Amino acid sequence: MINRLIAKIQQTHAPIVVGLDPMLSxxxxxxxxxxxxxxxxxxxxxxxxxWQFNRAIVDATCDLIPAVKPQIAxxxxxxxxxxxxxxxxxxxxxxxxxxxxxDIKRGDIGSTSAAYAxxxxxxxxxxxxxxxxxxxxFVTVNPYLGTDGVKPFVDVCREEKKGLFILVKTSxxxxxxxxxxxxxxxxxxxxxxxKVAQWGADCMGDSYSYVGAVVGATYxxxxxxxxxxxxxxYILVPGYGAQGGQGKDLVHFFNEDGLGAIVNSSRGxxxxxxxxxYASYGAEHFAEASRAAVEAMIADIDxxxxxxx
Amino acid sequence: MINRLIAKIQQTHAPIVVGLDPMLSxxxxxxxxxxxxxxxxxxxxxxxxxWQFNRAIVDATCDLIPAVKPQIAxxxxxxxxxxxxxxxxxxxxxxxxxxxxxDIKRGDIGSTSAAYAxxxxxxxxxxxxxxxxxxxxFVTVNPYLGTDGVKPFVDVCREEKKGLFILVKTSxxxxxxxxxxxxxxxxxxxxxxxKVAQWGADCMGDSYSYVGAVVGATYxxxxxxxxxxxxxxYILVPGYGAQGGQGKDLVHFFNEDGLGAIVNSSRGxxxxxxxxxYASYGAEHFAEASRAAVEAMIADIDxxxxxxx
Numbered sequence: 352m353i354n355r356l357i358a359k360i361q362q363t364h365a366p367i368v369v370g371l372d373p374m375l376s377x378x379x380x381x382x383x384x385x386x387x388x389x390x391x392x393x394x395x396x397x398x399x400x401x402w403q404f405n406r407a408i409v410d411a412t413c414d415l416i417p418a419v420k421p422q423i424a425x426x427x428x429x430x431x432x433x434x435x436x437x438x439x440x441x442x443x444x445x446x447x448x449x450x451x452x453x454d455i456k457r458g459d460i461g462s463t464s465a466a467y468a469x470x471x472x473x474x475x476x477x478x479x480x481x482x483x484x485x486x487x488x489f490v491t492v493n494p495y496l497g498t499d500g501v502k503p504f505v506d507v508c509r510e511e512k513k514g515l516f517i518l519v520k521t522s523x524x525x526x527x528x529x530x531x532x533x534x535x536x537x538x539x540x541x542x543x544x545x546k547v548a549q550w551g552a553d554c555m556g557d558s559y560s561y562v563g564a565v566v567g568a569t570y571x572x573x574x575x576x577x578x579x580x581x582x583x584x585y586i587l588v589p590g591y592g593a594q595g596g597q598g599k600d601l602v603h604f605f606n607e608d609g610l611g612a613i614v615n616s617s618r619g620x621x622x623x624x625x626x627x628x629y630a631s632y633g634a635e636h637f638a639e640a641s642r643a644a645v646e647a648m649i650a651d652i653d654x655x656x657x658x659x660x
Numbered sequence: 661m662i663n664r665l666i667a668k669i670q671q672t673h674a675p676i677v678v679g680l681d682p683m684l685s686x687x688x689x690x691x692x693x694x695x696x697x698x699x700x701x702x703x704x705x706x707x708x709x710x711w712q713f714n715r716a717i718v719d720a721t722c723d724l725i726p727a728v729k730p731q732i733a734x735x736x737x738x739x740x741x742x743x744x745x746x747x748x749x750x751x752x753x754x755x756x757x758x759x760x761x762x763d764i765k766r767g768d769i770g771s772t773s774a775a776y777a778x779x780x781x782x783x784x785x786x787x788x789x790x791x792x793x794x795x796x797x798f799v800t801v802n803p804y805l806g807t808d809g810v811k812p813f814v815d816v817c818r819e820e821k822k823g824l825f826i827l828v829k830t831s832x833x834x835x836x837x838x839x840x841x842x843x844x845x846x847x848x849x850x851x852x853x854x855k856v857a858q859w860g861a862d863c864m865g866d867s868y869s870y871v872g873a874v875v876g877a878t879y880x881x882x883x884x885x886x887x888x889x890x891x892x893x894y895i896l897v898p899g900y901g902a903q904g905g906q907g908k909d910l911v912h913f914f915n916e917d918g919l920g921a922i923v924n925s926s927r928g929x930x931x932x933x934x935x936x937x938y939a940s941y942g943a944e945h946f947a948e949a950s951r952a953a954v955e956a957m958i959a960d961i962d963x964x965x966x967x968x969x
Binding site: 372374375383387392393394396397422424425427428429430431433434435438456457458459460461462463464466467469470471475476477478479480482484485493494495496497498499500518521522523524525526527528529530532533534535539542543546 | 681683684692696701702703705706731733734736737738739740742743744747765766767768769770771772773775776778779780784785786787788789791793794802803804805806807808809827830831832833834835836837838839841842843844848851852855
């Protein structure tokens with residue numbers, strides 16, 4: 352799957368991923384109204400509005416981008432109907448040729464991590480049949496429990512040719528509270544980064560590992576160090592745009608081959624029509640505003656990478 | 661909710677929780693056959709078998725115990741039908757008067773953690789209506805992202821009078837890989853434990869905080885240290901039984917008031933009929949075997965606590 356991701360990035364010239372993290376407050380009134388009219392002000396109504404919103408944005412951007420990253424929490428909060436739309440979104444994006452990174456941040460003891468891996472990137476056996484319940488292409492994983500919590504994901508990954516992004520240094524303001532603590536003279540995130548490189552070593556695609564890492568755009572200097580520690584790991588970089596990261600912060604997340612990083616923007620793309628810059632599109636044309644925001648993001652990163660050369 | 665949990669523990673004289681972590685391999689043939697006959701060898705069939713299995717065990721044990729802990733991964737691996745049965749299990753246990761600890765180990769950046777908290781222990785607004793999608797009483801939370809990843813759970817907790825157990829020192833063999841690393845002369849898990857005590861300080865029930873911790877039974881010496889660091893935090897102790905923990909390992913997880921800890925056993929209870937000790941019950945009477953295993957566990961912990969006095 353990492354080979355396919357890289358091929359898609361090269362084909363689109365866009366090392367970016369659109370975060371499909373819909374909040375109801377991002378969804379234009381006319382979309383909400385239509386869904387509520389059909390399903391009521393219910394979990395089903397909210398889920399339908401999310402689905403309509405996602406589909407329009409995917410339709411408007413899928414030729415420009417290699418991948419999407421739905422954040423499962425935004426669906427899970429609407430219970431079963433929300434999770435049904437999560438799965439429907441995964442399917443729809445895959446039909447459109449996009450690679451889907453399920454932002455699930457799961458992680459548990461061995462047998463439990465195995466169940467998560469099975470449900471999200473693997474297949475589960477029931478009697479003589481096998482099912483792939485959520486069938487994402489990549490998932491994000493929390494490393495706090497150590498190797499035996501991560502290994503089951505790696506195993507499923509290798510078997511199914513899927514991919515992982517392990518949390519190393521997250522983009523949020525208090526990520527440093529534990530992740531930056533010094534251990535034998537080096538921060539915890541570097542120790543985690545080293546493990547990511549190890550976990551990924553026997554799980555290689557053509558030039559990069561199936562096992563990647565999450566490192567926030569909001570910490571460019573740490574990205575630079577981690578790039579060296581995990582040379583064969585793709586880095587998923589959240590925190591661009593609404594969280595404060597900019598193109599120029601991103602150059603050190605990439606390798607000299609121009610690969611090695613994929614940058615996520617969520618709110619900045621899917622709620623673009625709410626920004627002054629794209630206000631002229633109006634709520635009616637929210638999906639076109641998202642397309643314009645994708646184009647601007649690609650140009651920003653492209654020019655930052657060119658300048659850095 | 662912590663007050664209710666303590667009252668239930670005192671009423672049952674049983675500081676234990678039954679882990680409803682069903683794997684298909686635990687479910688007796690006759691239960692599987694019946695579900696597969698009705699729903700086919702499908703996700704629905706698997707989910708129905710889990711539901712029948714859970715219900716029988718809950719019916720057979722609910723008068724003896726204060727709480728259950730369904731592990732959501734075991735449901736999530738069967739996709740939407742699995743998650744429907746997770747929710748149905750939560751509801752059924754609550755109807756039976758049990759407190760439900762959702763073992764979800766979620767944790768993300770602020771707004772995303774807020775969505776998880778809303779979906780699992782809070783209420784989500786849709787237009788003029790509010791829904792509680794999964795409505796557990798407690799959930800487990802992963803602290804790797806630091807305060808702003810945990811705080812939204814604490815906020816919902818306070819508002820809804822629910823509870824949390826934050827992962828501090830997990831029961832698995834490689835939990836030490838990151839959690840035991842020394843930072844300024846003390847292991848990471850102690851620093852996390854200190855944060856748990858802080859997060860819980862402004863979120864107090866009558867004698868204990870709404871914010872508890874997870875500390876594995878497999879590390880009794882660390883339990884002893886953490887008991888002192890978090891005197892007002894209830895400790896959820898996994899790893900008893902199948903993972904190797906015994907009654908005598910548990911005494912230091914408790915405070916001198918005889919409270920402060922609740923011990924989980926999953927496989928040891930729900931798959932008791934597969935153990936030599938309870939084999940005479942036979943697969944037909946798996947739920948009675950679970951009841952016997954609960955009684956033995958209560959007696960084991962009770963005698964260990966009495967001996968320690």
